[in-house]
Amino acid sequence: DGRAKPSATSSAMSLALSTTSVQFEISTRPSKMAVTLTATGGEHTAWKVMTNAPARYRVKPTSGVLGPGESAEVALIFSLPTGTSPSFDVALELRKDKFLVRSMPVAEGVGADAARLAEEWTLAAAAAKKGEGKMLEQKIFCTHAAEGAETTGEPTPEP
Structure with missing residues (x-):
């Protein structure tokens, strides 16, 4: 389900x-959606x-640090792999796609130190495996519509 799943000792x-x-459009052109994180x-x-299907999706930016009350917009971009054309079989395969x-x-300032932030993620992942720590995981589920069908979500305008 799409509900947030905090680890056992998650803070506020x-x-x-x-x-x-x-919802992405299945076509030969990339389909973009935006998600705002606050x-x-x-x-x-x-x-x-992250995505469970990196051959089909790009995420921009993939990570960051927000201060209290700050927001960031993340672009989720779907494109069929080269040589793949839209089909019923492709649509069936896409049903399991999601983002984590x-x-x-x-601490304030950690985002400016890439090595320290990477270490924090490693420690948080290890703690989460033990059911400890403060990492929160949420899922964004994907649906797909045939080219030209009405999509839902927040479409990202073309640059």
């Missing part, structure tokens, strides 16, 4: 997502967005 830190599902707790929040948004509280 929270990252709100503008949506927990996005830090709703009183702490600085590190976040990263991880977030955790960090």
Whole structure:
């Protein structure tokens, strides 16, 4: 389900997502959607967005740090792999696609030190495996519509 799943000892830190599902158009052109992430707790929040299908999706930016109350817009871009054409079989395969948004509280200034932030993520992942720590995981589910069908979510304008 799309509900937030904090680890056992999660603090009041929270990252709100503008949506927990996005719908992309299946076509030969890339389809873009936007998701807004907002830090709703009183702490600085590190976040990263990953997908279970990296051959089909790009995420820009993939990670960042937000101060209390700050927001960031993340572009989710779907494109069929080269040589693939839209078909019923492709649509069936796409049903399992999703994004995972991880977030955790960090000290102010951690975002400016890439090595320190990477270490914080490693420690948080290890703690989460033990059911400890403060990492929050939320999912964004994908649906797909045939080219020309009405899509839902927040379309990202072409540059």
